[in-house]
Amino acid sequence: MEGSESEALFDAHNLNPQRFVNEVLNSVDDMLDGAFHFLHQQAFEITSAAESGADRSQDLAKGVTYLRHLIQAVVDKRMDSWEKYCLRHCFTVPEGILLPEDQNSSRKDLLLQEGLSDVELDSQLDSLRNKLAAVGKESADLLREKHSLEKESTLSHIYDSFVTETLQLLEHNSVHQMLREIGETASKLRSKMGEVKIKRSEHVKRARFGRVIISGKKHVPHDPGLSASIEDIQEAANILKTA
Structure with a gap:
């Protein structure tokens, strides 16, 4: 130019x-x-x-x-x-x-162009705002899901721990109860054996005393001690069955 x-x-x-x-x-x-x-x-x-x-x-x-x-x-x-x-x-x-033919017209054209560019910028800004809002919402949803999973995981750990402790307690009580029942059965057996021993001791004494009285007689009466011993043994067996 x-x-x-x-x-x-x-x-x-x-x-x-x-x-x-x-x-x-x-x-x-x-x-x-x-x-x-x-x-x-x-x-x-x-x-x-x-x-x-x-x-x-x-x-x-x-x-x-x-x-x-x-x-x-x-x-x-x-x-x-x-x-x-x-x-x-x-x-x-x-x-x-x-x-430019007219300075005022050039200014109007410049303002018009600036107005169009502002509209485009506003549109882009609105689009960015919408994208940011969508990302923020998605982030909030992911955060809530994370908290929910953490809560479920915590509850699951608590439940597993409770079940484990309960099983251990039941196992401990079962063994303890079994030992207690064995002890009670053994005590009953000892008591019953003591009774049997006392009965046989008395029976032996009565038998000796009876032989002394009837030492000159030919006939000896039937000894009922054997039936009494069988009854005692049967009672002891019942104790073991119910134990």
Whole structure:
């Protein structure tokens, strides 16, 4: 695009590239002026304290001036190149850009485009909100399911522990009860055997006493001791069966 068209476009938007470049160049010149002015003052103060202050002051002033011209030439050359680059590349309007016929219409078009972009952004934001809400709901459901599974697992462990303790208690009570019943049966048997022993002892005494009385007789009465012993044995067997 030609320079006149570019300038017209920049003017339409209240922009002036050349003014920007000039302000930068003036700022660089001001910085150089301040730097060399400070250098000249420092050199004058140093030479004033010496004996031959006037001669040395003039020599230093010439040296500072020479350095300034040397550095200024290099800076000017570099800044010229920078100015050309900015004007040719940074502030050149690409081809195809048309000047707006009416500034107000261009603003309306810009606002319309911004409005459309805002609508699209709002739509995307709504979509993201819906997705985030769905993810949050799913996360809450998973969290509730996790708590439910943890609760079921805890109840299952408690149930298993209760069943185990109950079985151990039943086994312990069963063995204890069996031992107690064996002890009771043994006690009954000991008591019954004691009774049988007493009965046989009495029977033996009666038999001896009877033989003494009927020692001169031929007939000896029937001994009922055998039937009594069988009854006692049968009673002992019944005790064992019911134990």
